[in-house]
Amino acid sequence: VCERSTMVQVVHIRIAEPIVCNGGAGGVGGCGAKNTQKIIHNMSVYCDKQVIKLQETQETIPDGETPQSVSLLSYDELVDVGKPGDRVEITGIFKANPLRASVFQRSLRSIYKTYVDVIHIRISDKNRLGAEDDQNSENSSVLSSATNNENYEALSKEEEDELISLSRSPDIYDKLTKAIAPSIWELEDIKKGILCQLFGGTHKSFSNGTRLRGEINILLCGDPGTSKSQLLSYVHKIAPRGLYTSGRGSSAVGLTAYIARDPDTREAVLESGALVLSDRGICCIDEFDKMSDETRSILHEAMEQQTVSVAKAGIIASLNARTSILASANPLHSRYDPSLSVVENIQLPPTLLSRFDLIYLVLDKANETTDRNLARHLVALYWEQPASSPDLIPVSTLSRYISYAKKHINPEITEEAGNHLVKGYIDMRALGGGKKTITATPRQLESLVRISEAHARMRFSTKVEPLDVSEAIRLVRVAIQQVAIDPRTGTVDMDLITTGRSASDRFHITELAESIFKHISQNPIINTVGALHDTQQFRESTANDLKSALEKLRTENRITW
DSSP: OOOOOOOOOEETTEEOOOSBOOOSTTOOSOOOOBSOOOOOGGGOOOOOEEEEEEEOOGGGSOTTOOOOEEEEEEEGGGTTOSOTTOOEEEEEEEEEEOOBSOTTOOOBOSSOEEEEEEEEEEEOOTTSOOOOOTTTTTTOHHHHHHHTSTTSOOOOHHHHHHHHHHHTOTTHHHHHHHHSSTTSOOOHHHHHHHHHHHHOOOOEEOTTSOEEOOOOOEEEEEOTTSSHHHHHHHHHHHSTTOEEEESTTOOHHHHSEEEEEOTTTOOEEEEEOHHHHTTTSEEEEESGGGSOHHHHHHHHHHHHTOEEEEEETTEEEEEEOOOEEEEEEOOTTSSOOTTSOHHHHHOOOHHHHTTOSEEEEEOOOOOHHHHHHHHHHHHHTTSSSOOOOTTOOOHHHHHHHHHHHHHHOOOEEOHHHHHHHHHHHHHHHGGGOSSSOOOOOHHHHHHHHHHHHHHHHHTTOSEEOHHHHHHHHHHHHHHHHHHSBOTTTOSBOTHHHHTSSOHHHHHHHHHHHHHHHHHHHHOSSSOHHHHHTTSHHHHTOOHHHHHHHHHHHHHTTSOOO
């Protein structure tokens, strides 16, 4: 044996192993020995390979059928071009590979394994946002390779000039607001909040490893038939890699990740859920109140740390879930009760509610003028040629505008805007009028920063100015005054959202507990409920208040049962 080596090219995923030693590429000097050569793996040159699963879009699924999927194989520079959730057009060669009936037999199955050998990938949906935040992709080689790829078609000089001239309009904020779900009547403040969510704030990373999120989370809560689901559907259509899911049909593993068996290697692999697939996008969750407690507990980490930790089947991983969450929920008895707090109406844990930057109440109030205008607007939607405003920004232009802003505009807070933020936060804290009532928390201050940056992005401004801070304070105040009003006192109390119980409720329960303990101490044999029946604390109390007061006394070891 001459111990010479031979270079062989891979053709159609098959390695043509030489049968006779011919002495290398020239074919000179070989010993001519047969079946004496084998593959040397550590001297081989490998290329990147990716297996992609392509699924039918919702619009192309035939009636009554489930979406079909096909496997794609991409190599080298085509790896990681398409991200999960992208709508793509694939150019490739449809191929079929035979499969052995058994590992120990050479006979083949009658059914072949089919796949598409990818030649080109093109992002097809122009109405969806395609660009990423430029700051986010600086340290990610995979993300930058996809973002800078030719498939994300760069704007021409004329289109860029058009967007810049549009940003200089004095009423650009109102124009962008009108372009969000134009078929839905009014709800201006909610549309402005969703617009801020689409633009988003800037991500910040510090040298000590601290990261501050720029995503804005919004919760819509209100009566049925108030266009909550329509708003979610519209955002889902234009959001980048946005996924739409329902609370009733979602599980904990469906939102995070689940274990599946690889069809080829039969090894356990981690499949991403809705939150992970919505990375850098918006996850729309309808019927948020119908979720189980186990499923909702998953969102705590994703909404604040922007990650999802998984430890299953020997796989321990922390997956990125840098997604904004737009959720809608219905009240407990299908109709919002103003005499109860928002926590009592929608039955969500306060720890989860406090992670939403903006919480809006969408109430159906009877008003003759409002009802007439709404009815005219709805009837006009069914006309053959509904009237459209010439100043309305098209969806494609809106998507390009938001994509350009997220990729090129990273506003920074000026000293004047910073002072305005501090003053606005202190003013919000002073709304309670006392030390016992908290009307704003540091999370509201972080929300003000993110919304201010998003508002500056709308104007293509690299600096956050006081007018951006003023609008952010107004949006947060509108949301707080809707959901954080204490029904007992009529004042703003953030404890309703952060702890689920207002300061006045805690004070009332403390007084009730002291009254109960006083009557028990003085008359241990007399019926305490009957003795308390004529007191003011008892008349203003509910069964839950009485139960909480007794639980408080038992916790303090003052009574036992």
